[in-house]
Amino acid sequence: MADYTGRIAQELKLPVSGVGAVAELLAEGCTVPFIARYRKEKTGSLDEVAITAIRDGLARIEELEKRREAILGSLTERGILTEDLKKTIDAAATVTALEDAYLPFRPKRRTRALVAREAGLQPLADALLEQKGRDPRELAASYVNEKKGIADADAALAGARDIIAENVSENPSVRQDMRVIFVRFGVCTSSVVEKKKEEPEAATYADYFDWKEPLLRVPSHRLLAVMRGEKEGYLSFSIRPEEKLALEKLYARYVTGSGEDSRQVEAAVTDGYRRLLAPSMETEARSTLKKRADADAIAIFARNLRELLMASPFGARPLVAIDPGVRTGCKVVCLDSKGDLLHHTVIFIQRSDAQYVQAGATIRALVARFKPDAVAVGNGTASRETEEFLRGLDLDIPIIVVSESGASVYSASELARKEFPDQDVTVRGAVSIGRRLMDPLAELVKIDPKSIGVGQYQHDVDQKQLKNALDDTVISCVNAVGVDLNTASAKLLSYVSGLTPSLADNVVKFRESEGPFRRRQDVLKVPRLGPKAYQQAAGFLRIRGAENPLDASAVHPENYGIVDAIAADQNCTVADLIAAKDLRGKIDLNRYVTDEVGLPTLEDILSELEKPGRDPRSALEIFSFDPNVRELTDLEPGMKLPGIVSNVTAFGAFVNIGVHQDGLVHVSQMGRYVKDISSVLHPGMAVEVYVLDVDVKRRRISLRMELGKKNAREKSAVK
Structure with a gap:
């Protein structure tokens, strides 16, 4: 354990004593929140972020050790574990180093090199690698053996080259050199699959029909977009450095002469790179990039989720909650201060004048009877019309628009059925909207975070890692x-x-x-x-x-x-x-x-x-959309509007401006350079934006903002 804690402490730049204490506490069954809050003396006051990183580091090392044991077991069982090989395996500090050491000894299918070795061509390959200027055909002549499938000298030389090619591709030192080249000089390239180019869905990936970008500069969201396009069959994607650069590195290592035998080695090295090493390195590079992109996307999702969960609560106060609707009407529920359902009904505000008047009378009667402190209105279909209707009643209590993302998922869940066995999904959904205003955290934990709508490529990332991060x-x-x-x-x-x-x-x-x-x-x-x-x-x-x-x-x-x-x-x-x-x-x-x-x-x-039991969440700021803007057709370039950030991604922020379609503030339209958008914006934040462009047909809104100019308010708002 001491070796592990030292390694983790070095990786995370944390005190060894603190890492060791965390490791011991975790082994005792203590949780991350408990350790961070109540064991500060033991850990040196390490916070949850550090403790979580230590926990994950220990888990990673545990997986490494399991793999090491499995490899040693396999080598021992097959009787090929030597003392030197065991030292190499034991010394491997990473999974990559461990797999490199094991690669030449891994059970494999019958490769061309294996067939050549079985035919007795290993000595010929060794002789060629010596590069003493001898005639390759003369060297190969003694290996011709039709019984072993070696018909002539050319066949013998081909087999010897296959052996050399495989040795090159499996050499740990060579593989490490190639990793460096792929990372430093690799270029990501994508092109459209011609036979699917004209399909309507292909237009989604039009930006990547002829795309090329250095691997080191590819942002996570772009990589995930390309990989999704490839998975769906619209794009062809590859990662390669300039071939000349890679081959020159290999030639410098393997080609030591200028004779015909050296030309054989050069041909073998070229084949080894093109056929074996480059595809293997590309697979590794793709995996490494994918892991990095997953980590970035998951981190963004987790930060967004934290902001939603920690949004300002209205508090344990009675209220009326409304889930707006047109055809089936608006579902109205009355909740007490504990969030318990007291009454429910349906009103219609868009069918006829008579029903509109009746709806007003119903709401006034409910307010008089249950004395709510606010009315919560879901932000879905007919939300703005419902909000306008309520404001026209002069109820003398706040009318607050609440995000209903995921409410329908909750209302149809087993948990909702258990809470409200005698109510249908519409009533459950309205209750969820009301409770979400009272205490966003208490209500949102009932919904799968992936259904809340604040992710970026959430279905493309590693689902286990995503779940673990969101659970944390x-x-x-x-x-x-x-x-x-x-x-x-x-x-x-x-x-x-x-x-x-x-x-x-x-x-x-x-x-x-x-x-x-x-x-x-x-x-x-x-x-x-x-x-x-x-x-x-x-x-x-x-x-x-x-x-x-x-x-x-x-x-x-x-x-x-x-x-x-x-x-x-x-x-x-x-x-x-x-x-x-x-x-x-x-x-x-x-x-x-x-x-x-x-x-x-x-x-x-x-x-x-x-302040016993203080709530760390900020006070609620009641927010209102521009009353004159309700539909896309109401928007005009240059308009300045209040909005609520609904989602933050690596490439920009989506903002709800009250027209049933979020607008995008691209990272380039924030008024100043922003390296990390989530450091300045978060879901639920009230902002002011300017309309750049409106595409009514495609339902796309381009927005800009002026960060640093009294734009983003510090307090969270309820949307």
């Missing part, structure tokens, strides 16, 4: 905010540190049968929830109005004794410490430092006492 993001957000133990759904609880889905279900069942939890430690009464799960979860669970005010905070129960000691020293109660700033100002934290608890944890405790 959800877990991080849920534990950063904390979870109300008495109101949280089983789905939300399942993301709490230490709680599995089955334990989360048990918590909810226990709550339903025994009533609300009054103390954190009562969670230990939940079936199958033991001390280890409690240790990992307790600090992230909140009990509002508990007898012990610390149960509503992020102070871990294992540290309650410290707070009690501080309160005793101040001759007050814990509640007094929370209420009185002057008392907290008298605390000398150094008095409470122990071998287990240091200043980082004590400072966290003091911070919690100032």
